[in-house]
Structure formats: C-alpha cells, structure tokens
Amino acid sequence: MxxxxxxxxxxxxxxxxxxxxxxxxxxxxxxxxxxxxxxxxxxxxxxxxxxxxxxxxxxxxxxxxxxxxxxxxxxxxxxxxxxxxxxxxxxxxxxxxxxxxxxxxxxxxxxxxxxxxxxxxxxxxxxxxxxxxxxxxxxxxxxxxxxxxxxxxxxxxxxxxxxxxxIVDRYIVKALRLAYIEDEEFKQFVDTLDPEGLKSEILEIYKSCAAYDPRLLDLQDEFVSSLFTLDTTTFWQNMLQVPxxxxxxxxxxxxxxxxxxxxxxxxxxxxxxxxxxxxxxxxxxxxxxxxxxxxxxxxxxxxxxxxxxxxx
Ligand SMILES: C[S@@+](CC[C@H](N)C(=O)[O-])C[C@H]1O[C@@H](n2cnc3c(N)ncnc32)[C@H](O)[C@@H]1O
Missing domain, CATH: 3.40.50.150 (Vaccinia Virus protein VP39)
Known part of the structure; x- marks a missing residue:
C-alpha cells in the first residue's frame, strides 16, 4: 500500500x-x-x-x-x-x-x-x-x-x-474512548461484542434482579432483547475503535x-x-x-x- x-x-x-x-x-x-x-x-x-x-x-x-x-x-x-x-x-x-x-x-x-x-x-x-x-x-x-x-x-x-x-461528545464518548485505550478488559469486551451474547447476559441479569423487584418481570424478553442488536454493537465499536x-x-x-x-x-x-x-x-x-x-x-x-x- x-x-x-x-x-x-x-x-x-x-x-x-x-x-x-x-x-x-x-x-x-x-x-x-x-x-x-x-x-x-x-x-x-x-x-x-x-x-x-x-x-x-x-x-x-x-x-x-x-x-x-x-x-x-x-x-x-x-x-x-x-x-x-x-x-x-x-x-x-x-x-x-x-x-x-x-x-x-x-x-x-x-x-x-x-x-x-x-x-x-x-x-x-x-x-x-x-x-x-x-x-x-x-x-x-x-x-x-x-x-x-x-x-x-x-x-x-x-x-x-x-x-x-x-456533554455526550465532550465527556461521555471521550471517557469511553480513553477507557478503550487504557483498559485491556474493556477493549476486549468492545472488540468481541456479540449482540446475541449481550442480549442473553442482560436478560439473565434482569431475571435474577426480578427476585428483588418483581416489576422487572413486566419487561418482556422481546423488548429487552430488542434494545441490543448488531446495529448497537456496530455503533459502539465504531465510536470506540476508530483511532x-x-x-x-x-x-x-x-x-x-x-x-x-x-x-x-x-x-x-x-x-x-x-x-x-x-x-x-x-x-x-x-x-x-x-x-x-x-x-x-x-x-x-x-x-x-x-x-x-x-x-x-
Ligand atoms: C466512517 S467511514 C465512512 C464510509 C462511508 N463514507 C459511509 O458513509 O459509510 C470513514 C471512511 O473514510 C476512509 N478514510 C479514512 N481516511 C481516508 C483518507 N485519507 N482518504 C480516503 N478515505 C479515507 C476510511 O477508510 C473509511 O472507509
């Protein structure tokens, strides 16, 4: 090249x-x-x-x-x-x-x-x-x-x-980009983000918390999993990986x-x-x-x- x-x-x-x-x-x-x-x-x-x-x-x-x-x-x-x-x-x-x-x-x-x-x-x-x-x-x-x-x-x-x-671009994105550079574990998490894995982990977290707060059960699985898609993980990677x-x-x-x-x-x-x-x-x-x-x-x-x- x-x-x-x-x-x-x-x-x-x-x-x-x-x-x-x-x-x-x-x-x-x-x-x-x-x-x-x-x-x-x-x-x-x-x-x-x-x-x-x-x-x-x-x-x-x-x-x-x-x-x-x-x-x-x-x-x-x-x-x-x-x-x-x-x-x-x-x-x-x-x-x-x-x-x-x-x-x-x-x-x-x-x-x-x-x-x-x-x-x-x-x-x-x-x-x-x-x-x-x-x-x-x-x-x-x-x-x-x-x-x-x-x-x-x-x-x-x-x-x-x-x-x-x-605030989003001056502080939040800036801080996350810094974390991506400084924190190897966070970098690994971002680089290997997989929407299916993310969805199932978040659903598990919600289910376990529903034992303490049953209102969480009102949230349909379908709704919670619709929040995180391939579009979401692409967006996060896009924002954090680019030098x-x-x-x-x-x-x-x-x-x-x-x-x-x-x-x-x-x-x-x-x-x-x-x-x-x-x-x-x-x-x-x-x-x-x-x-x-x-x-x-x-x-x-x-x-x-x-x-x-x-x-x-
Ligand atoms: C955010 S992507 C946008 C791609 C496309 N324009 C779009 O809207 O989907 C940025 C693009 O800029 C390209 N790029 C970066 N530096 C460049 C340069 N000096 N000359 C030409 N392209 C460059 C990258 O390879 C990448 O494809």
Whole structure:
C-alpha cells in the first residue's frame, strides 16, 4: 500500500469490518439508505441528481450512498478509499442491491490528494471521513480537494464534524474512548461484542434482579432483547475503535470558512432527516433530533454538521 499513514490504514481496516455488518443486518443498511436518498439531506431538488457524475470520497464498503445515488437517477459514481481491500466488499453489497456493475468504478487514493483532474465531477460527496483524518489541517486539505475536482456550478456535500458538542461528545464518548485505550478488559469486551451474547447476559441479569423487584418481570424478553442488536454493537465499536475522532474540532463555522476559502459559495446546512433507530437509540433519537430543546442542547450541542455548497 502506498504512502498511507498508520492511522489511515487502521481507520480503513476498522471500517471494512464494521461495514460488513450492513450486509448481515439489512436494517442498518436501510437506515442509512433512507437518509441518503431523502432530498432533505441535501437541500437540492430531485432534478439536480439526474444524469450527474458523482465522486464519493472515502466511500468505504457500506454501499448505501451508491444505491441512493442510483435511486436518485445519477449516471455514474466514482468510489474512492484507501488501498484495495474495500473494493470486493463494496462490489458484494452493490450486487446484492442489483446495482449495474458499470454504475460505479473503484479508485484507490486519499481524500487529501485526490487522483483526479480539476473539475471532474458534478457532485462530490464525502461522508464521515474528515472527522477521522489526523489533523484539522488535513481536513482543510480534503475540503480543498473536494472543491478542486468539482465542476463549476457543481455541488459539494460533506458530513464534516460536530458543532458545539454537548456533554455526550465532550465527556461521555471521550471517557469511553480513553477507557478503550487504557483498559485491556474493556477493549476486549468492545472488540468481541456479540449482540446475541449481550442480549442473553442482560436478560439473565434482569431475571435474577426480578427476585428483588418483581416489576422487572413486566419487561418482556422481546423488548429487552430488542434494545441490543448488531446495529448497537456496530455503533459502539465504531465510536470506540476508530483511532481519530476530531469531529468536535470541525464546527459549522470551521466548515463554512474552509468551504468558502476553497472557492465554494452558497454554503448551507440542510435540514437533514430523522434517523429511525431500532435499538435502545430509538428512545434517544428524538432528543438527538430536537436541537431546539434545552436538554437536547445540553447533551448533544448543535449536532452533527453536514454542509452543502456550490462551486463558483
Ligand atoms: C466512517 S467511514 C465512512 C464510509 C462511508 N463514507 C459511509 O458513509 O459509510 C470513514 C471512511 O473514510 C476512509 N478514510 C479514512 N481516511 C481516508 C483518507 N485519507 N482518504 C480516503 N478515505 C479515507 C476510511 O477508510 C473509511 O472507509
């Protein structure tokens, strides 16, 4: 593999494994797909996508974005990520969703040094990649690259970082990430998380506690086990294993200014979509979404920043 840093290679390895779960549990794939094909995600009209050429920079092997673009009427998607091993995995999931082979091509490269000529694409997207780069300067370089390869009048969309992070990202996630690094037993627990094992252990705990508090028996086994799924364990691994999470440094203001400096105009934060969750997060999702509520602000700050902009 050429010139990729240890961190980049590690990030890629972790996501290849996690994205394989999108093949195993179609509810994870469906949740991402629904958001990626909802026009509220982009604040663009449906006609914009028809017949366009698209770049997905840092595509991974999740596949939902390619399927969404196909469903929106895009002509072709160039998929770029580090190294080679994500390619057969991405091909597998796209095949499962009946996407024609020639709809996508696969390119190895880094989003900080895109192997394409200036103004090559109509729509350039990069989802959840900048926050895993090693430095803010690299994220800025990546935005310059996304802009450089976009045609005049074309559009750049990026899920950048987290704006004014709340208690969850400033303290809870930070503490758990530290525990993952420092505590070998916790690391082992996270690395080997298995939803079936987790469910049965939690059910046993509930049953034994019901001897003291019979109200616990009112909780149906089915309900307790629905709280922890493959989506849950993938989410925890995703949050804790990845070596860099610089999302809290990549604010809305930072993204707006980086995009503006790279020659993009009409930069805005689309309304976004409501992510329906199936596990315990279905009880947190409303708080996560309702950014106007004081409790939501306290815990989740100003939320994840996804920006869209046009090339001048
Ligand atoms: C959170 S995953 C997102 C994948 C995909 N965009 C999605 O939404 O499912 C982050 C991806 O960024 C890729 N990545 C990390 N550093 C990169 C770089 N310098 N250039 C290109 N891709 C990179 C990783 O390999 C991984 O596939």
């Amino acid at each position: 050429k010139n990729y840093s240890t961190i980049e290679k590690k990030t890629k390895e972790i996501y290849i494994e996690q994205h394989k779960n999108y093949l195993k549990d179609s509810s994870i794939f469906k949740r991402h797909l629904e958001s990626a094909q909802d026009l509220d995600t982009y604040d663009m009209p449906a006609e914009f996508f028809k017949g366009k050429s698209v770049l997905d920079a840092g595509c991974g092997n999740s596949g939902y974005f390619q399927v969404a673009m196909y469903n929106l009427g895009v002509k072709h998607v160039t998929c770029l990520d580090i190294g080679e091993d994500w390619k057969p995995e991405l091909a597998k999931i796209l095949n499962q969703h009946n996407i024609p082979v020639d709809f996508c091509n696969y390119v190895s490269g880094s989003t900080t040094d895109l192997p394409f000529a200036n103004e090559s694409f109509d729509f350039v997207a990069s989802n959840g990649v900048l926050m895993h780069l090693e430095t803010v300067e690299m994220a800025e370089l990546a935005i310059n690259e996304l802009s450089r390869v976009t045609r005049k009048g074309g559009v750049v969309y990026s899920h950048i970082g987290i704006d004014k992070p709340g 860099i999470q610089q999302g809290p440094l990549l604010s809305e203001d930072w993204g707006m200014s980086a995009m503006s400096n790279s020659g993009l105009i009409n930069i805005r934060r689309p309304k976004g979509t409501y992510w329906i969750r199936n596990d315990f997060r279905r009880f947190l999702a409303p708080i996560h979404y309702s950014a106007f509520s004081p409790i939501a602000k306290l815990f989740y700050g100003n939320g994840h920043v996804k920006l869209i902009a046009e090339k001048a």
